[in-house]
Amino acid sequence: MNTPRPGRRQPHADPGLQPERTTQSWLRTSLTMTVVSLLFIRWINVFQTLSVVVFVVCIALAIAAIALQVRRYRLGAVSIRAGRGRPTPWAVIFLTSSVCLIAVLSIASVLKITFG
Numbered sequence: 001m002n003t004p005r006p007g008r009r010q011p012h013a014d015p016g017l018q019p020e021r022t023t024q025s026w027l028r029t030s031l032t033m034t035v036v037s038l039l040f041i042r043w044i045n046v047f048q049t050l051s052v053v054v055f056v057v058c059i060a061l062a063i064a065a066i067a068l069q070v071r072r073y074r075l076g077a078v079s080i081r082a083g084r085g086r087p088t089p090w091a092v093i094f095l096t097s098s099v100c101l102i103a104v105l106s107i108a109s110v111l112k113i114t115f116g
Contacts, residue, residue: 023072023073026066029065029099033058033061036102037062040109043109046112058102065098069091
């Protein structure tokens with residue numbers, strides 16, 4: 001059981017609530033995006049410049065997702081203290097679009113390898 005340290009302000013009353021679980025989920029997704037981007041570097045001998053461009057795009061999207069989540073965590077903690085939640089649909093749309101873009105780039109890469 002986590003007990004708050006004396007003199008340290010907690011972001012909200014229950015550290016096991018939604019902001020922590022959501023942050024962990026976004027971090028896992030960002031880690032997956034990073035791993036996929038590293039796979040493109042592994043294929044640099046096949047795709048040359050395209051591989052580097054896709055790597056940079058994937059890493060940038062992963063960093064942006066983490067930065068967005070820091071802001072979303074703070075908003076979530078404030079919402080819990082206030083007793084009302086405020087959804088942030090643009091962050092979810094951004095992450096969904098990013099994952100779909102990476103998936104499309106990955107599929108296109110596999111098709112390029114397969115069909116030359």
